[in-house]
Amino acid sequence: MKRAVLAAVAATAVTASLAVPASAGPATVRLATFNASLNRAAEGELLADLSTPDDEQARAVAEVVQRNRPDVLLLNEFDHVPGGAAVDAFRRNYLAVGHNGAEPIDYPYAYTAPVNTGVPSGMDLDNDGRTGGPGDAFGFGQFPGQYGMVVLSKYPIGQVRTFQDFRWADMPGALRPDDPATPEPGDWYSPQEWAQLRLSSKSHWDLPVEVGGRTVHLLASHPTPPSFDGPEDRNGARNHDEIRFWADYVAGADYFRDDAGRAGGLEPGEPFVIAGDQNADPEDGDSVDRAADQLLRAPGVIDPKPGSVGAVEAARTQGGANADHRGPAYFDTADFSDESPGNLRVDYVLPSLVPVRSAVFWPRGELSRLNGASDHHLVWVDLLV
Structure with a gap:
């Protein structure tokens, strides 16, 4: 927790003197998530x-943000740099500069913290007979912090709870991966590995954002893709349980313990927004059946069902796996391989508050040039707070 606090202080101190306008009564606030693919192959790049x-x-990423103008934004796949230097550089050199007629945007508050990607476990988690590779880290990655996360906000961020170190084995009824080549159930990981393995492939953060005198909990995460494994489906199982984490958290389950040692989930009645690239589509793709439904059907969750005509057009013109999808292309948020899995709905902003409007930024026409900024599209929801 001390690391997370220091990261938050470092990112916030640069702009702490900037005032955020107070709001009298209910306000409409835009929250968004965007897997911006701002990850690089080597540390420092x-x-x-x-x-x-x-x-x-x-x-291009900055222009996407400027054209959608969220008040609170979660960026997935933004490599973590201790002290927030990369976050500050992005705000200063890109967001504060207008692009192609889009107005600059200012985020006085930011939060970033360490994640599990690339952090050595000292164990052979991918069972290839070696240790020290990216598949043996607590979260897949070439270096610590690869594929990290950052939250940018126009509103103050309070004391954050992080769950980077939460152990998978401490989740009751966890989907322990099974090696189908052996007779023992749930034995892909040895007992010693299972006792140490962390649930979050990156981290889970509960960020209390102060909006108009009201605290809204932004529940941010980025579960592992449910692929790149074998018949044991270890990534599919982990994706399922990383998604389940927030469903249990907002339901008031008491098995949680954060990195500071505080126990318990979200207090009853606290407003929240679950956000992030969940790497799971409700109908299609490689995730464990109904993994995404754990969030969509969680207590208090309202699905605003953001969509875009651009996604419909993309599915029609690209064809391939898209032609056989069960889910409506209108709700797609990611432009994946046409052969498999096709375009999917994997990015979510799911509030407990009343949604006013929502959309997926998948533009057509002149702005379609921004669709190449990432293989994901920004998703936003306007809430009455």
């Missing part, structure tokens, strides 16, 4: 790219 205003992809 993202910071180097963001330290100048010349990175083409970062400019």
